[in-house]
Amino acid sequence: MLTxxxxxxxxxxxxxNKPKQLTMLNQEFVLYRNSxxxxxxxxxxxPHRGAxxxxxxxxGDCIRCPYHGWKYQADGTCIEIPANQPSVxxxxxxxxxxxxxxEKYGFIWLFWxxxxxxxxxxxxxxxxxxxxxxxxxxxxxxxxxxxxxxxENAIDISHVPFIHxxxxxxxxxxxxxxxxxxxxLGEWSASATITANQPKKxxxxxxxxxxxxxxxxxxxxLSFFMPSISxxxxxxxxxxxxxxxxxxxxxxxxxxxxxxxxxxxNFITLPFADQDARKRALKTMLEDKPIxxxxxxxxxxxxxADELHVPSDNLSIAYRKLRKKCLDMGWGKExxxxxxxxxxxxxxxxxxxxxxxxxxxxxxx
Numbered sequence: 047m048l049t050x051x052x053x054x055x056x057x058x059x060x061x062x063n064k065p066k067q068l069t070m071l072n073q074e075f076v077l078y079r080n081s082x083x084x085x086x087x088x089x090x091x092x093p094h095r096g097a098x099x100x101x102x103x104x105x106g107d108c109i110r111c112p113y114h115g116w117k118y119q120a121d122g123t124c125i126e127i128p129a130n131q132p133s134v135x136x137x138x139x140x141x142x143x144x145x146x147x148x149e150k151y152g153f154i155w156l157f158w159x160x161x162x163x164x165x166x167x168x169x170x171x172x173x174x175x176x177x178x179x180x181x182x183x184x185x186x187x188x189x190x191x192x193x194x195x196x197x198e199n200a201i202d203i204s205h206v207p208f209i210h211x212x213x214x215x216x217x218x219x220x221x222x223x224x225x226x227x228x229x230x231l232g233e234w235s236a237s238a239t240i241t242a243n244q245p246k247k248x249x250x251x252x253x254x255x256x257x258x259x260x261x262x263x264x265x266x267x268l269s270f271f272m273p274s275i276s277x278x279x280x281x282x283x284x285x286x287x288x289x290x291x292x293x294x295x296x297x298x299x300x301x302x303x304x305x306x307x308x309x310x311x312n313f314i315t316l317p318f319a320d321q322d323a324r325k326r327a328l329k330t331m332l333e334d335k336p337i338x339x340x341x342x343x344x345x346x347x348x349x350x351a352d353e354l355h356v357p358s359d360n361l362s363i364a365y366r367k368l369r370k371k372c373l374d375m376g377w378g379k380e381x382x383x384x385x386x387x388x389x390x391x392x393x394x395x396x397x398x399x400x401x402x403x404x405x406x407x408x409x410x411x
Contacts, residue, residue: 053157057184058152063104065102075156088122097114115128152308170271172292181312188298205337208222227361237277241264275295278291287311291327350366
């Protein structure tokens with residue numbers, strides 16, 4: 047997991063006055079809106095007895111623990127312990143970790159790290175979201191896979207003729223070769239533009255318009271933004287028709303990713319076409335799902351030499367290099383696995399191997 051980035055973690059519409067638990071980055075957060083509608087994010091664990099604050103309730107700008115009623119301000123400070131006598135001071139350690147939050151593009155963005163505000167990498171830009179003439183729909187899908195594999199799949203163009211031969215890849219099955227392309231590098235992002243044949247099996251509301259393109263190649267721009275955002279833009283050659291798929295690949299834990307996505311389109315922008323747009327995006331991801339979940343190793347390797355690469359992988363290579371840069375800067379964080387329950391400083395893995403050895407020894411005695 048990478049620290050010091052903004053994570054699109056939830057849709058804005060789901061956060062209300064009632065506390066909501068968010069599992070991400072191998073830990074649990076609690077999100078809620080105060081009386082003015084502002085969103086706050088805190089660690090979802092009361093330091094008193096470890097109860098989940100998301101089972102509690104909001105009082106004005108504060109959140110109340112459901113177990114013993116401890117009351118916390120939005121800055122994490124405990125201001126009331128009901129069981130205490132008035133003269134008993136509140137312990138200094140009675141406070142919660144808090145996290146900066148922004149709302150943008152219909153997402154809640156949570157900053158996870160310790161960089162000062164001026165040094166934080168920015169939230170990726172999505173100018174079309176607020177531009178007249180664009181229509182947005184949302185969706186989500188959970189994967190039993192590490193987020194690095196899910197994101198890399200989203201920016202990989204060469205798999206389309208094979209995994210998606212019955213949908214968006216139907217027009218390029220006979221010509222799967224990828225033209226040479228340049229990768230445009232940003233400080234925390236990269237993108238590439240290629241041309242591709244259009245799918246032949248277009249159905250539904252889009253058929254009439256897109257079939258007028260007369261099978262001309264369309265322009266596809268693939269982008270990623272560290273640590274877990276991808277953007278695909280399809281630019282059709284006639285009529286300035288465009289589709290944008292903006293995806294947050296949310297790392298739940300080391301084996302689970304939740305994608306939350308926006309599909310934007312600048313044609314057939316009436317609400318009756320929303321369901322069709324949503325189904326198309328979901329169908330494509332469901333075609334990817336069994337393949338991505340089968341990959342070994344589960345995590346994208348840290349070193350390029352650990353897997354084979356060809357020229358069509360150049361955008362993925364750029365992602366791996368930027369990720370390695372972050373790890374070399376010390377921005378990587380391993381799973382939050384407790385170690386204090388094991389003797390002599392053992393990790394949980396050491397303890398597991400020791401128990402396996404002991405059981406094996408007993409079996410041979």
